Amino acid sequence: MLKRSLVLLFMGIFALSCGVSKDIRDQRNLLSGTWTLDDVRFENNTGMFKAVVFNDADAICFEGSNWFFRDNNSTGRYTIKEGSLCEGGDRFIRWSVIKNPADYTSQLQFKFIDDKRKDISGGLGYRLNITELTEGEMTLKSNVTVNSKPVTVVYEFSKQ
Template structure:
């Protein structure tokens, strides 16, 4: 009986440690929390004019000026794209987290959900490198390939 209790406590302790979030990730989650504006999307590491569909949703130009909201207490958020001739406006909801891969920058990870917080992306999600994150500014980056060449998409946000 004593051995069984000890093993149970050991298992609970292991789960608690393995599921915990690092202090760095917690700090970043707190900084994300709130309302942001996506001010600019640009491209690095290649030359030429680029046009892309972001998050398999809308053209890059539709995202500029979009409003983003991150709620850290339940890991949900949304972004809102303005309606226009090139853009299907409206809210897009997501579940998000900060992950810390080994030998890499921390990353924002998210996947799309509906208004009832149910997964609508079939488990597919996105990860963006957190290049800079302060109380007022955020720069996220994603690496993609265009015609076999690497390109980095840069997302620049300001806090509302």
């Protein structure tokens, strides 16, 4: 009887440890929905930058883009408006919120998928630090290197 109770106790602890933390669930719920990327800017370095973001388009093309996150199946998309510098259209993604093991901060990670939810990026993806996430605003940051100097790309969103 004691052996059976111990086995059930360990199975319960194991099941709870494999689940997503309440903090991550709360962030996923806040993230779910439609967002507008209002501003892309660069910190920690001076000068003008022309950057291709997510190996997709110039940073200026992302301003005004719409992002949709569906939390029940971790899929979504972002839509870039057509313009003289920008190839418009939808880009489909699979996303998740994780804890960065180095400093326990939250990160949004995503990779590109096709309209049938199949990976088209060869397993490669992107991670952005979540520095602010409320019901109406989100700020994501990504640290990159330009000419051997650190630059932080800042993405500021508002919820629709």
